[in-house]
Amino acid sequence: MAELVFFTGTMDCGKSTLALQMHHNHTVRGRSGLLFSKHDRAGEAMLSSRLGLARAALTVGDDLDFWELVVEQVTNGRKVDFMICDEAQFYTPVQVEQLARLVDEMGIDVFTFGITADFRTELFPGSRRLIELSDRTQVLQVEALCWCGRRATHNARVVDGTMVVEGDQIVVGDVADGDADEPAPTVEYEVLCRRHYMRRMTGQAARAQALSPDVLPFDLDLCPLPSR
Ligand SMILES: Nc1ncnc2c1ncn2[C@@H]1O[C@H](COP(=O)(O)OP(=O)(O)O)[C@@H](O)[C@H]1O
Numbered sequence: 001m002a003e004l005v006f007f008t009g010t011m012d013c014g015k016s017t018l019a020l021q022m023h024h025n026h027t028v029r030g031r032s033g034l035l036f037s038k039h040d041r042a043g044e045a046m047l048s049s050r051l052g053l054a055r056a057a058l059t060v061g062d063d064l065d066f067w068e069l070v071v072e073q074v075t076n077g078r079k080v081d082f083m084i085c086d087e088a089q090f091y092t093p094v095q096v097e098q099l100a101r102l103v104d105e106m107g108i109d110v111f112t113f114g115i116t117a118d119f120r121t122e123l124f125p126g127s128r129r130l131i132e133l134s135d136r137t138q139v140l141q142v143e144a145l146c147w148c149g150r151r152a153t154h155n156a157r158v159v160d161g162t163m164v165v166e167g168d169q170i171v172v173g174d175v176a177d178g179d180a181d182e183p184a185p186t187v188e189y190e191v192l193c194r195r196h197y198m199r200r201m202t203g204q205a206a207r208a209q210a211l212s213p214d215v216l217p218f219d220l221d222l223c224p225l226p227s228r
Pocket residue numbers: 010011012013014015016017018048049050051142144
């Protein structure tokens with residue numbers, strides 16, 4: 001039975017890697033699939049993972065109609081057994097409904113990958129619709145970690161070194177790679193546990209606070225010193 005599955009987790013937990021692995025595993029068993037992405041870090045028409053894997057993918061513009069595209073492909077003799085849809089948080093709710101219809105009416109497996117919530121902790125509209133319609137929502141097993149070592153559950157946006165909670169929902173960017181020699185990009189992301197998200201405490205802020213002579217000593221259980 002075909003399924004609509006939403007694989008989710010914070011940024012940097014391995015979603016794009018899993019998307020490419022699933023594409024590989026299904027392809028080597030003779031199944032024919034289509035790859036899609038939107039606003040990939042590597043550029044348009046790409047699906048890339050931080051592990052270095054990348055493949056060409058179809059770009060999902062706001063006006064793309066998944067139903068029409070697949071019907072056209074099938075009419076032209078192409079077999080479509082499954083679809084891999086990365087950065088699905090950026091898809092429109094209508095596009096998610098088209099994906100569900102492809103599962104139900106054409107028996108195509110649709111595997112979607114994306115983050116659920118933005119830097120303000122608000123659901124992306126596409127992710128909300130996926131949670132509402134998917135047969136399964138599966139949280140990735142690999143845990144991205146907060147600087148304190150806890151499981152990261154939130155995606156923080158950091159602008160010029162300061163965590164922000166206001167701004168445009170979509171700003172394509174990467175998680176900071178922790179290399180102090182490289183100048184930080186203007187906008188970057190950091191994954192945090194809820195406790196440190198609520199306190200607006202990024203790794204850099206925690207390090208600065210730990211070094212400040214004006215600050216009372218930390219409760220090390222609550223806020224262990226950041227490792228980098
Ligand atoms: N140099 C590395 N060695 C081993 N694993 C790495 C390395 N760089 C990145 N990774 C792994 O890749 C994951 C990010 O993969 P990616 O598919 O790009 O994530 P996502 O799509 O969820 O943002 C990291 O959580 C980590 O497990």
